[in-house]
Amino acid sequence: MTLDPSTSRHPYPSPAPSPPNGRGFDLVGTGNRIVVLASSRAVLEGKLTEATVVISQATGKITSIFHSVLPASDFPPGTNYTDHSPHILIPGLVDAHVHLNEPGRTEWEGFWTGTRAAAFGGVTTVIDMPLNAIPPTTTVVGMREKVQAAQGKCWVDVGFYGGIVPGNATELRPLVQEGVRGFKGFLIDSGVPEFPAVSSTDIALAMAALADEPTILMFHAETIPPIAASVGDDVQQSLPPLAPIGPLDEYATFLASRPSSFETYAIAEILSLAHVAPNLPLHIVHLSAIEAIPLLQEAIAHGIKITAETCFHYLSLAAESVRNGDTRHKCCPPIRSKSNQDGLWEELMQNDGCIKTVVSDHSPCTPNLKLLPTHIADTKANVLDGREEGKGDFFSAWGGVSSVGLGLSILWTEGQRRGISIEDVVKWCCKNTARQVGLENEKGDLAVGFDGDVAVFDDKGSFEVGEEAMLFRNKCSPYQGMVLQGVVKETWVRGRRVWDREGLGFGKGVPSGNLLLERRR
Secondary structure: OOOOOOOOOOOOOOOOOOOOOOOOOOOOOOOOOEEEEEEEEEEEOOEEEEEEEEEEOOOOEEEEEEOOOOOHHHOOOOOEEEEOOOOEEEEOEEEEEEOOOOOOOOOOOOHHHHHHHHHHOOEEEEEEOOOOOOOOOOOHHHHHHHHHHHOOOOOOEEEEOEEOOOOOHHHHHHHHHHOOOOEEEEOOOOOOOOOOOOOHHHHHHHHHHHOOOOOOEEEEOOOOOOOOOOOOHHHHHOOOOOOOOOOOOOHHHHHHHOOHHHHHHHHHHHHHOHHHOOOOOEEEOOOOOHHHHHHHHHHHHOOOOEEEEEEHHHHHOOHHHOOOOOHHHOOOOOOOOHHHHHHHHHHHOOOOOOEEEEEOOEOOOOHHHHOOOOOOOOOHHHOOOOOOOOOOOOOOOOOOEOOOOOHHHHHHHHHHOOOOOHHHHHHHHHHHHHHHOOOOOOOOOOOOOOEOOEEEEEEEEEEEOOHHHOOOOOOOOOOOOOEEEEEEEEEEEOOEEEEEOOOOEOOOOOOOOOEOOOOOO
16 A cells, blocks of 8 residues: 555554552452462562562563562462562563664565564563665655564564654655664665665754654764875775775785774764754664764753663673684774773763763674684584685675674673673663653553563573573674573463563464554654
């Protein structure tokens, strides 16, 4: 059928709005069946405590919480009750930066595989980025096509971002009405032709259009300042620079072509335009360079509404450890030095820091596009031909790290060396990410009236990242072969167990994730 892009209402059902937080304890809910999850350790309202959580299977909402472990005998006979002690009950993660690539590039990823991978790692909500699918989510028509493609395939709840590209300013308000959770634009070539970079003029138009809308405007903040011969316009198309500092299969050569000044220059440009819409929240996605932190801190001190996220890979991988040709590590902005990583951690752990959230930026592709040499691509899944010409070239390989569903364990593994707590993880990956996308009244916390999204986390367990742990479509990740600490035992989405590590996995279940299409308030 022909879709009218000016229509303000989407043709797909939205989930019912969450009841207000603060309902009184109601042990049996509305008389319907309940699920009871208890543990000697649970994160409630940011604090680790004993808890018993009661979820209505009729509404999928948490109806009661008790700050102690109640016995099964306190509930009606036949109640689905489990005491998970000593494992930790935490809110399901909200991964606010995922590329699911459907429709159009489903050989890279898709709703079915991407959301199963998310559930494996305790992620109960993902927000899909507007690019790498065809068409991109830059028009109402594109949004509706993506929503149609997602029907019946999502194992966890899925929301959507819209995109800003040259010439689509008039589409932005209608996309808000369609239910997008925010907008993203690139200040540098995105790597796909259907999602071109925006100029300062385009950004100002987007800011003006969204100035009074309940949304957030996000940026891939890299752009090329005229700084050195080792950098040139060709880098925007992932071609080698005019004067590379070394071989193209050496990570140092690639890193030198995407210096920190790319990020600081872009962020300065964004901040210079913030006055166009002073009440519009701004956000920097996948912040990599610590040199940008003082810029953001100063802007916040002057009242600009801007936040930043960083990613699991920037907090756990370092340039010094990347082997020649291991393009699984290629992403933009790049993974930088160990000292830079330390600086990101330092800012993240500040209570008033500018980095508020940690996300995956899961950006997969088919293994052949990574151009891995055979000495690294040592599994059948990653070797598609025997030719070595061009293999290991960091400039020609697709840029993106695959990690959806591994992030909690990655963060916990690295964080144990840095003294983080499970409360920190919940703040960065649940509560703050939910707030970023306008879901803070229904997700990101274990509280009465919130969705019954729960991850059961074994903080002492560990596992090796093999193919069975990479449930995303293409088993190509820099974490392959690593041993990670922290294991998700079960994942519950709105009171339904979708993943059971010790049982039947996904069992005979069917995808029951909601598409989050209600207009953001």
